[in-house]
Amino acid sequence: MGTLPLWVGFNLFVLIALILDLGVFHRKAHKIGIREALLASALWIALALGFGFFIWRAYGSQKGLEYLTGYVIEKALSVDNLFVFLVIFRAFRVDDTVQHRVLAWGILGALVMRGIMILAGAAMIARFDWLLPLFGLFLVYTGLHMLWKRNKEVHYEKNPVFRFTSKHLRVTREYSGARFFVREDGHLSATPLFLVLLIVEITDVTFAVDSIPAIFGITRDPFIVYTSNVFAILGLRALYFLLADVLDYFQYLGIGLAVVLMFIGAKMAAERWMHISVHVSLSVVAGILLLSMLVSFLLKPKKTLQS
8 A cells, every 4th residue: 555646745734734733823932821732733633533434435445444444543642652752841940831842843854754764664674574463562561561661750861962052062951942053152052842852752752652653563565564653642742731630540541551552562572472452452552542541530630740
């Protein structure tokens, strides 16, 4: 699937959407309200489902189900990113009015990095089919690691890339609105907002290492893996501003995401001996996520994040 015109057309759509987002609708930095976030989130979900309907009609129900399952998995795993973004913005005291710009540029970088990773992963799996069970075992390990590290404080500022950049770049002491770079005493200097953007990018690459193999557990088609990833990421900013005030209540969603990763990993590792259909995979993934969210709402939340 995925002819050259289809790849070109889809990426042109993404480019136009980002230009409109950054250059028109959010040209001026401002705080994203609930109504704006709700409308944007609904729009991206509608576009994603509309594209899925196109895949279904043009390439058949199997491909349509693969896309939908991949989108649901990626969308669910992206919620874990939202917790991280919330922690980062709180830790670095990023003003509400510039958070959208950080996420927008972060997502632009994420699209490029994920595109490269998906194409590389597809080429490797096509050439070395024995890699798929290894990816599966890696996902099982990742799920177990997610359960083990729950509620543990993560120091993103200790990341080697962040430490190297902050040490070798001129960095201003104060933020300068939504600007990533400013001229200070005749020298070009980075603002702390650029370092926050760097952490967001590093975090997304880390999550992509988990989420992309998970979708390869559903389909080998790089176009479906890529498009389901892209639509989930494009709607990530709106979802963040929609859920930012209630993320603390999803205390058991992390367990659900870990179980999803272990299920997909086990499916990939055992595929040579046992085939699980896309219908069953979608039902299991949706059931796990709904159950974890229901338990989160029924039980009293624990405040694990600092206000």
